[in-house]
Structure formats: C-alpha cells, structure tokens
Amino acid sequence: MSQTPDNAVRQYIDQHSDTFLDDLKEWLRIPSVSAQPEHADDVRRSADWLTGKLKETGFPVTEVWETAGAPAVFAEWPSEDPAAPTVLVYGHHDVQPAALADGWDTEPFEPVIKGKQLYARGAADDKGQVFFHTLGVRAHLAATGRSTPAVHLKLLIEGEEESGSPNFRTLIEQHRGRLAADAVIVSDTGMWSETTPTVCTGMRGLVECELSVCGPDQDIHSGSFGGAVPNPATVVGRIVAALHDGQGRVAIPGFYDGIVELTDRERKLFAELPFDEQEWLRTAKSYAAHGEQGYSTLERIWARPTAEVNGIGGGYQGAGGKTVVPAAAFVKLSFRIVAGQDPARVEAAITQWVEAQLPAGVRHTLTFSGATRPCLTPLDHPALEAVARAMGRAFEQPVRFTREGGSGPAADLQDVLESPVLFLGISVPSDGWHAPNEKVELDLLTKGVEAAAYLWTDLAESLRT
C-alpha cells in the first residue's frame, strides 16, 4: 500500500488554495438552510452557485435537478477513456439552521478564518467537504497531465439532507440511469481525529415504529378495577422490557437473521483505535457504558443492531398521583440495523413479536415510518482499498477504519444504484456539526483535496481489475 504523496498534486493545491478558499467562503455566505422556508431562495441560490462553479471547474455537464422540495445539483465529467469506470460523488449543499444568538462567536454566514480554522455554518457539513472535490479533480488533471478525469466522474449534491432527505430516494430512482456508477463516494462524514485519519466503511440502517396499546375505553378507577383488567401502560412496559434478553441482545425472534457479523480483522482494527471510554461518555453525556454483552462500545455503536426506546407515554402526566388504570399507552421505538438485515424483514419480525406479547383484552396499532437501509463495504473491497490508499497518501500514514452508528441517504444510493458506497471525509469531531461555531480545519481540508486528487487514478485501476 503506497503512502507516498505526489509533489505535483501538492504544488498545484498550494498554488490554488487562496482562490479555492475565497470561492468556498463565497458559497458559505449563502444561508442555504433547507429546514427554514424563508431560506428556500437561498437553497436555490446555493444550487445555482455550485452549478456555475462546477462548470467553471470543467464539468461539461452541470444541471439543477428539481425535487418536490429543494433542488439538487448534478454534474458529470466523462473520461476520455471509454472503458473507465464510473464514480458518483455524493454530498449536500444545504446546511443546518444557525443564528448568532445560538452562541456563535461570529456571524454563522460570514465565514472567517482564525488561525488554521475556517468558521461558518456548513464549513464542514457539508460545503467544505463537497468543495474539496473541485480543486481535487483539477489537481488530479494537472498532476497526471490528463484533460479528463481517469474515471467517468459524476456528482450529486442534494439540497435537503439537513431536512431528512424526504425526496432523495424518489430523485435517485427517477434518475437511476444517469446516476449509474461502479462506486459511490460519499463526502459527508468525518474521521476519528486530526492525528488518526480514518475511512468510514458503513452506516447502520434504521427501522422506526410506534406502538399504541388501548385497554379500557377511558381511564378507570384503580381502586375499583385495578388488578383485575389489563393495564396498557403495564403492557407497554413489558414490551420494552422484553425487547432485550439478559445479554443485552434484541430478543425479537428473527431479528439477527442474515446479519453480516464483524470480521476478526475489523474487531482488531476497532480495538486498536485510541478510544477513551471516559471521554466518550462525556460526549454522550452519560454515566456508564451499557449494552450487548461480548462487544466493545465502538462495536455496539457502529456494527451491532439495537432496539432503543425514543419515547414512552400513557396515563396521568401531571404533578402528583392519580389512581387510574390508563385507557392507553404508547412507545416509540427505533431499531438500528446493520448489513444483512432487511428493513421489511425486520418490520415483519417486530410485528409478529409485538402481537405475540399482547395479552387478551387490549387492542393495539403498530405503525412503521420510513426505514433506512444499512450500508457496508467490506474491508477487502478494491474500491475501499483505493480510498484508503488515497487518504493514506494525503496523510502520509496508513489510515484506520471506522463505521458510522447513524443512518443516512448513502444507503439509498447503495440500494438503488446497486453500487458499493465508500466514504471520503476529513471532518473531525471537534468541527461542531449542527452546533454553534462550526468550523473546518484548513490543514485537513487540504488533505481532503489531496486525497480526492489521488483517488481517481487509483480507483480507475482498482475498479477495472
């Protein structure tokens, strides 16, 4: 595995970094907050700005794609080599809401460089990480002397990621043909830390449901009737308790069917990460590690499926007590799922299990909301190895591997396009995604440009073999 940087790439980046940063700052000044209707025009302005900049970069095809919500940007730069593989880069140009009053030290939409950090909403999530591909592809061309990229390069930069990507799946299904790719590069994640460069290899999926249980037609007196009729709050409590067995495993029959287990190599690599559980607990604002037996905390959050209570309620909610058997109770559950688990199969298992838990005399409704599939690329996948090499060259050290515990639209890309999904990101936990004073480390941003510059040649070869 080569970890040798390329002086030509570095030189090109150095020469163009001022313009690159000026451009990025211009983009960051557009408050493209997708969740706030008053910023709808700004989101559109952001899409137009990016389209123009991609054209300027050299992409022969640049389009604004409409959705039922905010617009996405699509760009394409075919390789002169017709046999070259196709790669699709994914990111998003919308940002989280931000206001000075939230605790920002400077205006969130007035980018400012302090020392080696660029502060602005979207600096890391995700404009900075989208934008490094523009200088990246130029450096790739300059260093290799090519006039087109080594891969057929496509970009899809959506405008609703911070609003839950409500129209994303429809969008990619609609444009499935034009989006077709041999690999997807997602640039919307981070690394372990400044000193431990990493590549994410997958994300967990998500199944969400709400269970409502009804007992008596109205709250009834617990003195007159208590102890002799089913109590829906008790039923819900028992279902919550039955979700896990004594080893912290999800106790729903069939839940683990087909799961892709962690490999020994992955477990070993995770275990080698400089993980400080006490510090992690501080980040989690929690007071103990707790979960499935036989797995480390990192394995639990990255690679193991979970069942979590997000909300529970029923009966008397006011101050003091009220001696009733409640008419109804509910629980909102979410299940993180991992590679090999299918949302539809998991939902069927949950449904069957819930029905088996319910005593006579209660009625229930179980409602599932939109599920997200898991995605995972095996460590020995050639495309993943190429990403790891590109990052390794940029950082001049071998990179390590992580996963993401959360869920995102990357899985839809893997699913609809039937392509492996790779993650190329340089953000670090201190960047403050969704928080005040979001920033990106300028040195890492440059490493991102550099990794993007190395990637296409390597990937073209890896995917060809």
Next chain:
Amino acid sequence: MSQTPDNAVRQYIDQHSDTFLDDLKEWLRIPSVSAQPEHADDVRRSADWLTGKLKETGFPVTEVWETAGAPAVFAEWPSEDPAAPTVLVYGHHDVQPAALADGWDTEPFEPVIKGKQLYARGAADDKGQVFFHTLGVRAHLAATGRSTPAVHLKLLIEGEEESGSPNFRTLIEQHRGRLAADAVIVSDTGMWSETTPTVCTGMRGLVECELSVCGPDQDIHSGSFGGAVPNPATVVGRIVAALHDGQGRVAIPGFYDGIVELTDRERKLFAELPFDEQEWLRTAKSYAAHGEQGYSTLERIWARPTAEVNGIGGGYQGAGGKTVVPAAAFVKLSFRIVAGQDPARVEAAITQWVEAQLPAGVRHTLTFSGATRPCLTPLDHPALEAVARAMGRAFEQPVRFTREGGSGPAADLQDVLESPVLFLGISVPSDGWHAPNEKVELDLLTKGVEAAAYLWTDLAESLRT
C-alpha cells in the same frame, strides 16, 4: 340470626318519611362542593344546616369543627346507660362538583323525585346516607320507648371527603379523645344491588409513588450513542415489567409479608354473589379479566394487593418519531394494599426493590405521597354480625358480604381510634356517584333508616358481650 322486622320501627318511619324527605331535599339544595373554592361558603352552610338538624333530632351536643380546610360536624348523644358502648358514625356532607351541562336531566342542586327515585348531587354520596341516621335514631327511640340511644352515639360528618380528606387525619388525631368509640359505623358505601343487600367488611389501602430515572444529561442521538449507554425509558419499562411475576403476583420481595389471607368462608361467600363478569367488564369499560392467578375477579379487586401503573412518560412525545436516547423517564405507581400490610413496610420494600433494579449509570428519585391504610373487620366480629342482622331485618333476608377495592378515610378511623370499622350503606351501583343524574332509591333509603333504627340495640348487646 333474626331477620324479623319491627312493626313499630316501620310505622314510625312511615309516619315521618315526608318530613324526612323534605329535610333531605333542603340539605341537597346546598351545593357543598368542597373541591371548588367558590362553594366554600356553601360547604360551611351545609355544616351549619346539619348541625341545626342534628340538634333538632335530639343530639344534645352538636359542634362545627374547624380544619385547615372545610368544616366538619360533630354530634354526640350519650346513652342514659353509663355502661353502654360508644359508637361513632362517619359520613361526609360535601359533594362532587355537578352542573347541568355535564349531562344532568335536571338541575343537580334542585332535588326532584321521579317515581321511586330522588335525583340530586349528594342524594346517595353521601347526604342521603348520612341523613338516614337522623330518622333512624328517632325510630330506634320511638320503637324501644327509650329517651336516649342504646349506645353512646357520636357522629363525625366531614366536609372534605370529595377533595381527598386532606385534613381528616389531623382532625381525628386532634379530637382523638372525644371521638373514642368501641366501633365505627361508616355510612359512605353501597350494596351489591337492589335485590342483593350486602355489608362491606373492609377497604384496601393505598401506597403511591413516582419514580424518575435520569440517564444522559440531555436527549442524545440514538445513532451515535444508542445501544451503548443506559436508556432511562428502557429502565422504567423494565421496572414496570418486573413489578409482577408470571402468575400476576407483585414480585417485590416482602410485599406480601403479614398479609391477612382470605378465609375459605369469605371466598365461598364471594363466589355465591350473583357476579356477571361480562357485565362487570362493561362497567370497567375493559375487554378481558386479567390479574393474579388463583383468584377470582372479585377477590382480585376486593381482597388482593395490586401494583398498577397510573402514568408513564419519557422522551419524545410529539407526532412521528425522533431518534433519541431520552434524558429521563418516569413512572407513577400505586399499590393497593390489604389487611396485614403496613404502608411504611411496603414503602421500604418498594424502595429497596427499585434500587436493586437500576443499572449502573442512571440516577433516580423515588417519591412517595400520602399512604392510606387498609381496613378489615373479620366476618365473625360481633359488631359486624350486629350490622348484618340490622340490615337483614330491614331487608327481610340474610345479607351477604362484600369488600371495597378502593381506599378511604375509614382506615384512618380504624387506625387512630383503634376501633373496628363497620360499613352500613344502602346505595347501589346504578346510583351514579360522581356522575350526572346521581340518585338514591327511596325504598333503599327507607331500608337504611330502618337498619339504623335496629342497629343500636343490637350493637349495645353485641359489644357488651
């Protein structure tokens, strides 16, 4: 057991029933709603009215007793026989709120007789059942030719029962000496039905608590942290589930210690009652009988302790889902307890058990609110036998025995005065306590007067032996 009515008693009651009903209607016109501050004067007016009427009845001592809230009425009529036992009658002169708009067919505080029923708020709960003692004691004197009752007769008619008797315990502790009695007659309960006269032999007690469990300092992301830290909603669900064992018994160690078990005779008598479970379920607005194995529904609600969830909550409560591990969750529990169980001991058992259930990394608070003791008079207690005989004479058939599943101030009387508590009531389930169109059956009201008239002679003898 004599079931022979007394013609002299019946004749006296017949002669005075018109005046009795006119007086009762006058009292029912006073809207003595203790829960509504705007009726505070009415509650006082009710106490004054009753005091005057008791004086008129012949009670040489009549007093209004102040509390921190609404006033109670105390009256005393000593027997000329110094060796006579002392009996205290308990009832209440305050009523539940009522308004025509709630669904009443007639004004709730404008009593009206339709056929053989008297409609008004308080007709059954509890003014009607307090007031039958006035004509009852006069009929007792007239029929026996006595000028004073056969027992030292005391009445305590409180004014805050419908507000949870917040000052009752203090009141009776304060007047413990003057209230001292060999037996307490509570006239604030009902019978099985018009055709099945019954005597209640006890009430369950009550222990209430709220458990709050805190996990993370704030709601945290279930993708980033779920599955690796304790979830307080899950903890609360597990505690709810652990409350009962597979047989529906309360699984808290020590909970059943010292319990007075049902006797075979009681179980046999309960089983003989004309109980229609389907009809009971309709009253309970529930769809299945459910509870402790090995016990009938009546045994479960009358004679077995319970653990019931009255309210539960935590995490996201809005529409749809939110993928968080909640910062906190709570559960409000109430435990009905039976004779032999001590609230303080039960609270200690709950506390110890809850603490043993909690995983590392959560903090909790467990708060108990005012407990109520259970009360029970054994079937073979001479005073209970006297009450049963008096009811049997009035109804011209042997009475059966019931208990009450609810909890009330009767237990405080048993506890503070260290006296057996007996229940003398003629209300029936269709009377609509706390509901619109509350009524009392006039025939049953007359039986109440009659039973009260028979009771004092019999009780004087029973308690003397």
